[in-house]
Amino acid sequence: GENVEQHPSTLSVQEGDSAVIKCTYSDSASNYFPWYKQELGKRPQLIIDIRSNVGEKKDQRIAVTLNKTAKHFSLHITETQPEDSAVYFCAASKRGVLTGGGNKLTFGTGTQLKVEL
Amino acid sequence: GAVVSQHPSWVICKSGTSVKIECRSLDFQATTMFWYRQFPKQSLMLMATSNEGSKATYEQGVEKDKFLINHASLTLSTLTVTSAHPEDSSFYICSARTGRGEKLFFGSGTQLSVL
Numbered sequence: 013g014e015n016v017e018q019h020p021s022t023l024s025v026q027e028g029d030s031a032v033i034k035c036t037y038s039d040s041a042s043n044y045f046p047w048y049k050q051e052l053g054k055r056p057q058l059i060i061d062i063r064s065n066v067g068e069k070k071d072q073r074i075a076v077t078l079n080k081t082a083k084h085f086s087l088h089i090t091e092t093q094p095e096d097s098a099v100y101f102c103a104a105s106k107r108g109v110l111t112g113g114g115n116k117l118t119f120g121t122g123t124q125l126k127v128e129l
Numbered sequence: 130g131a132v133v134s135q136h137p138s139w140v141i142c143k144s145g146t147s148v149k150i151e152c153r154s155l156d157f158q159a160t161t162m163f164w165y166r167q168f169p170k171q172s173l174m175l176m177a178t179s180n181e182g183s184k185a186t187y188e189q190g191v192e193k194d195k196f197l198i199n200h201a202s203l204t205l206s207t208l209t210v211t212s213a214h215p216e217d218s219s220f221y222i223c224s225a226r227t228g229r230g231e232k233l234f235f236g237s238g239t240q241l242s243v244l
Contacts, residue, residue, distance in 0.1 A: 046232070056222075061231075107231040119173045122172050
């Protein structure tokens with residue numbers, strides 16, 4: 013099955029700096045890669061996603077890049093703010109594969125991002 | 130985005146009792162819902178996939194007789210933790226997929242504490 017690794021596990025940056033979180037996946041058939049932000053005790057919120065036919069996607073201060081050959085994808089947050097502090101999870105799935113569970117997501121281990129004033 | 134409602138948000142129970150958690154898609158029909166378990170400071174681990182009108186698909190290592198899943202309608206899936214024990218204490222969270230889309234929307238989670 014799919015295995016998603018995520019680094020770093022913790023990341024501390026100064027307000028205004030950029031933050032980069034990296035993930036690798038093992039299944040070359042995976043074609044959908046979302047990123048979730050989870051605040052303590054709350055539900056994960058989808059912040060951005062990318063499909064395998066695209067190399068980069070940007071939404072305001074957030075961007076995601078995908079390298080299919082190397083099987084890795086990254087989340088980039090620019091001009092970080094204290095409210096960006098949370099745990100971020102990457103995930104991978106095979107969209108359109110109608111296996112028993114449909115498009116089940118495999119999550120990375122998470123990155124605790126702390127933006128310091 | 131789509132709204133997924135999960136209840137209760139927290140529950141404390143005695144060891145040996147059963148606890149039911151509900152997951153509802155409020156503004157869309159979800160043929161597939163997923164149940165995750167999350168320990169403190171850890172990732173979300175998929176427990177099972179709930180398919181409307183059919184049996185759930187459980188991940189390896191998850192006891193189907195202990196974690197009963199029922200997906201009786203297109204908007205409701207329930208997870209029942211039977212004969213709960215302290216080691217079952219965890220954050221349980223459901224998610225649902227809208228139609229054929231790949232985006233998953235999560236419920237607010239249920240913190241289960243078994244005494």
